[in-house]
Amino acid sequence: xxxxxxxxxxxxxxxxxxxxxxxxxxxxxxxxxxxxxxxxxxxxxxxxxxxxxxxxxxxxxxxxxxxxxxxxxxxxxxxxxxxxxxxxxxxxxxxxxxxxxxxxxxxxxxxxxxxxxxxxxxxxxxxxxxxxxxxxxxxxxxxxxxxxxxxxxxxxxxxxxxxxxxxxxxxxxxxxxxxxxxxxxxxxxxxxxxxxxxxxxxxxxxxxxxxxxxxxxxxxxxxxxxxxxxxxxxxxxx
Ligand SMILES: C[S@@+](CC[C@H](N)C(=O)[O-])C[C@H]1O[C@@H](n2cnc3c(N)ncnc32)[C@H](O)[C@@H]1O
Numbered sequence: 001x002x003x004x005x006x007x008x009x010x011x012x013x014x015x016x017x018x019x020x021x022x023x024x025x026x027x028x029x030x031x032x033x034x035x036x037x038x039x040x041x042x043x044x045x046x047x048x049x050x051x052x053x054x055x056x057x058x059x060x061x062x063x064x065x066x067x068x069x070x071x072x073x074x075x076x077x078x079x080x081x082x083x084x085x086x087x088x089x090x091x092x093x094x095x096x097x098x099x100x101x102x103x104x105x106x107x108x109x110x111x112x113x114x115x116x117x118x119x120x121x122x123x124x125x126x127x128x129x130x131x132x133x134x135x136x137x138x139x140x141x142x143x144x145x146x147x148x149x150x151x152x153x154x155x156x157x158x159x160x161x162x163x164x165x166x167x168x169x170x171x172x173x174x175x176x177x178x179x180x181x182x183x184x185x186x187x188x189x190x191x192x193x194x195x196x197x198x199x200x201x202x203x204x205x206x207x208x209x210x211x212x213x214x215x216x217x218x219x220x221x222x223x224x225x226x227x228x229x230x231x232x233x234x235x236x237x238x
Contacts, residue, residue: 003063004036004119009205012170013103013143014044016207019168020101020141021050027139028052033102033132034059035082038067040103042074056082057090060118091135101141104128106148107177108196110186116177123186124149124195130156138212146204147178147187147196150226154208154219163214167222169206171199171229178203191234199230 004010021027021044028051032041035056045054058064064084071080083090091097105118108125121128125148133140133156140162144150157164177183179201190196197204204226 003038003060003066004034005039006175008170008172009143009175010036010040010103011043012168012172012205013207014040014047016141016143016168016209017041017101018044018048018050020139020209021052022048024139027099029098030054031087031097031100031137032056032082033087033100033104033128035067036063036103038070038080038082041080042070042076045076045080046074050079052079054080056080057085057087058082059084059086088131088135097135097137099139099141100132100135100137102129102132103143104132106143106145107183108148108186108190110182110189115180115182119177121148124152124190126150126153126156129153133157133160133162133210140210142208142210144206144208144226146206146226146229147174147190147198149190149195150197150206151223152195154223154226157208157210158217158219161212162210163212163217164219164222165209165211165214165216167206167208167218169204169222169225171202172205174198174201174203191230194227197226197229197231199233202230204229 067082106121114120
């Protein structure tokens with residue numbers, strides 16, 4: 001697999017991370033789920049000159065190797081490290097889990113075996129996002145897509161005891177993987193079922209920050225923003 005990097009999507013993720021770390025200077029150690037090429041996080045660290053430690057995990061061996069090479073070339077060794085392996089398996093019981101950031105795989109797929117396993121979020125696209133929210137971190141920054149059952153992700157976060165304290169959203173054009181016919185067919189089926197929200201080839205990507213201790217939950221607002229996207233082009237259900 002080629003290391004994942006999509007200019008708009010990955011940079012928006014990096015921007016959301018930079019924004020979070022700027023607002024929370026006490027956050028000195030951050031876990032990252034799925035580093036991909038590492039470019040998004042390298043940009044974020046450089047943008048704000050983050051002096052804490054970022055521990056990334058990447059399931060794909062070649063992506064992890066290219067992220068490590070980029071970190072070395074960028075002079076960030078010792079500040080950002082990327083280990084090859086499964087994020088969930090790497091979490092140690094009893095470890096203090098303060099903050100995780102992730103642009104997780106969220107492609108919904110129709111079959112048992114997805115064509116792009118590393119980028120698949122399961123049948124609805126929301127499976128990995130929900131696992132991250134169930135992992136026990138105090139603070140979670142997660143990118144959620146309007147075509148991957150976003151309202152159920154927001155409901156799951158609430159059920160896990162989180163408050164959505166801030167979010168940013170960007171309309172994006174579907175990328176090369178989501179435009180593949182079998183993925184697109186699944187997205188269209190989910191749209192008809194009311195669990196995916198797209199406008200032609202456009203979707204919304206939101207970067208949300210959830211805290212265990214927080215007030216003023218904004219998930220109902222983000223849920224409305226997501227579920228109304230593309231509404232003008234949808235036929236009313238009779
Ligand atoms: C959508 S890409 C995002 C990459 C990068 N963060 C970015 O935004 O450019 C998701 C990444 O998660 C990785 N991944 C998937 N499942 C994983 C797991 N269980 N543990 C660690 N990484 C995983 C994939 O290989 C892929 O590189």
